[in-house]
Amino acid sequence: MIETSNSDNIEESEVHEECGVFGAYDFDGNDVATTIYYGLFALQHRGQESCGIAVSDTEGPKGIVNSRKDMGLASEVFDAESLEKLKGNIGVGHVRYSTAGSSCRENAQPLVLNYVKGTLALAHNGNLINAPELRDELSYTGAIFQTTIDSEVIAYYIARERLKTSSVEAAVANAMKKIKGAYSLVVMSPRKLIAARDVFGFKPLSIGKRDNAYFVSSETCAFSAIGAEFVRDVLPGEIVTITPDGISSDTSGCINKCARCIFEYIYFARPDSYIDGVGVYSSRIMAGRILAKTHPVEADIVVGVPESGNVAALGYSMESGIPYGIAFMKNSYVGRTFIKPKQSQRETSVKIKLNVLKDAVNGKRVIMIDDSIVRGTTSARIVKMLKDAGATEVHVRISSPPFLHPCYFGTDIPSDDQLIAHDHTVDQICKYIGADSLGYLDVTRLSELIDGKTDYCDACFTGNYPIEPPTEDIRGEYEK
Numbered sequence: 086m087i088e089t090s091n092s093d094n095i096e097e098s099e100v101h102e103e104c105g106v107f108g109a110y111d112f113d114g115n116d117v118a119t120t121i122y123y124g125l126f127a128l129q130h131r132g133q134e135s136c137g138i139a140v141s142d143t144e145g146p147k148g149i150v151n152s153r154k155d156m157g158l159a160s161e162v163f164d165a166e167s168l169e170k171l172k173g174n175i176g177v178g179h180v181r182y183s184t185a186g187s188s189c190r191e192n193a194q195p196l197v198l199n200y201v202k203g204t205l206a207l208a209h210n211g212n213l214i215n216a217p218e219l220r221d222e223l224s225y226t227g228a229i230f231q232t233t234i235d236s237e238v239i240a241y242y243i244a245r246e247r248l249k250t251s252s253v254e255a256a257v258a259n260a261m262k263k264i265k266g267a268y269s270l271v272v273m274s275p276r277k278l279i280a281a282r283d284v285f286g287f288k289p290l291s292i293g294k295r296d297n298a299y300f301v302s303s304e305t306c307a308f309s310a311i312g313a314e315f316v317r318d319v320l321p322g323e324i325v326t327i328t329p330d331g332i333s334s335d336t337s338g339c340i341n342k343c344a345r346c347i348f349e350y351i352y353f354a355r356p357d358s359y360i361d362g363v364g365v366y367s368s369r370i371m372a373g374r375i376l377a378k379t380h381p382v383e384a385d386i387v388v389g390v391p392e393s394g395n396v397a398a399l400g401y402s403m404e405s406g407i408p409y410g411i412a413f414m415k416n417s418y419v420g421r422t423f424i425k426p427k428q429s430q431r432e433t434s435v436k437i438k439l440n441v442l443k444d445a446v447n448g449k450r451v452i453m454i455d456d457s458i459v460r461g462t463t464s465a466r467i468v469k470m471l472k473d474a475g476a477t478e479v480h481v482r483i484s485s486p487p488f489l490h491p492c493y494f495g496t497d498i499p500s501d502d503q504l505i506a507h508d509h510t511v512d513q514i515c516k517y518i519g520a521d522s523l524g525y526l527d528v529t530r531l532s533e534l535i536d537g538k539t540d541y542c543d544a545c546f547t548g549n550y551p552i553e554p555p556t557e558d559i560r561g562e563y564e565k
């Protein structure tokens with residue numbers, strides 16, 4: 086018997102990316118805050134709880150950082166007036182969804198640190214697996230933490246190492262020897278912008294250029310938004326330092342192994358982004374094509390659950406010849422002030438966010454493509470919505486393998502006991518969500534999504550963690 090969730094909260098049934106980072110350095114001295122804002126706006130899908138921007142003037146007095154951060158979307162936290170006040174030609178920005186550390190203003194980023202060598206502003210995407218030990222080590226030597234996020238541990242280590250090294254990039258390199266796990270970092274020192282990626286390259290990070298300015302972003306879609314050209318990806322383990330003299334690179338920490346997150350391609354990233362040379366759109370088309378070959382079924386229409394199911398549905402349609410259609414209207418305007426329905430109310434978050442186009446599905450056999458099933462409650466509601474709208478059959482196809490294990494690297498894929506596939510068969514899940522058939526992407530086909538490259542992380546599907554995972558779930562450890 087499968088347990089049903091009592092919650093009507095769609096947030097509990099979806100997987101979230103933790104963060105997006107963005108950095109800018111304009112060598113002509115132009116203010117960068119507005120450009121960073123547009124960059125964050127393009128990265129908003131990676132985190133909607135809080136955001137922030139910190140800027141500095143490289144020609145001004147060292148140590149002056151202007152920053153603003155708060156709970157909410159970029160469009161809620163910033164307006165023209167607040168951006169105007171953020172004067173400076175170098176800066177970093179961040180959008181956040183909390184997976185480690187609670188959702189509060191103190192935990193918003195960028196973090197700005199004042200220390201004897203000046204100031205440091207840092208934005209981080211990912212989770213460290215050894216943050217609790219490092220935090221204890223720092224606490225016992227006098228560190229006082231103002232947040233409960235592991236990004237502060239990284240900032241402390243960089244600041245501490247800076248006292249022993251000749252440059253901030255050398256301090257970042259030393260800190261990277263201590264920290265373990267997933268991190269894509271953008272660090273601003275008074276005169277330098279530094280981008281660094283963990284040795285496994287779990288999280289994406291790339292470099293862009295526009296006129297006489299360089300940018301660093303979690304995803305390339307932000308470069309398109311600001312009219313910048315993609316230059317290249319930051320390599321796993323690489324530290325890139327941007328100064329008016331140009332870009333320098335330290336690859337001494339790189340290893341010949343990488344473990345980029347395969348779920349970025351399936352779900353997290355925007356389809357117009359490219360990660361490590363592979364287009365997210367093409368990955369999703371391929372996922373849909375594979376599903377059509379491995380789980381064919383007779384039907385009248387193929388539809389995707391927005392947003393990430395749409396492209397995979399198109400791929401399924403291309404391969405099977407079954408017409409592609411749009412069955413859902415999504416209301417994306419769910420900002421910070423959105424009042425979530427209580428359990429007693431008849432409205433559900435799923436219905437408020439998603440509505441079925443009755444004319445598209447009434448009387449039809451529907452193939453519905455979604456990116457994943459976590460607990461199964463959201464899928465069950467969506468299948469019911471299609472059937473209530475008159476679909477005669479609903480065949481669910483999932484563009485990822487079943488989730489069987491948690492993620493410790495910066496996403497909120499929960500513990501085993503909350504994953505429906507962990508202790509239920511595909512047939513049981515199919516029955517629970519009320520579908521007429523259910524098919525997942527075969528785990529052995531994942532490499533086809535990224536052009537046959539084999540160096541990726543698929544631990545949430547296989548349990549093969551690229552780094553030894555913590556023995557217990559450390560996410561949210563500091564609040565205990």
Ligand code: SF4
Nearest residue numbers: 346347492542544545
């Ligand atoms: S465990 Fe899954 S979600 Fe986490 S990094 Fe690996 S592939 Fe991505």
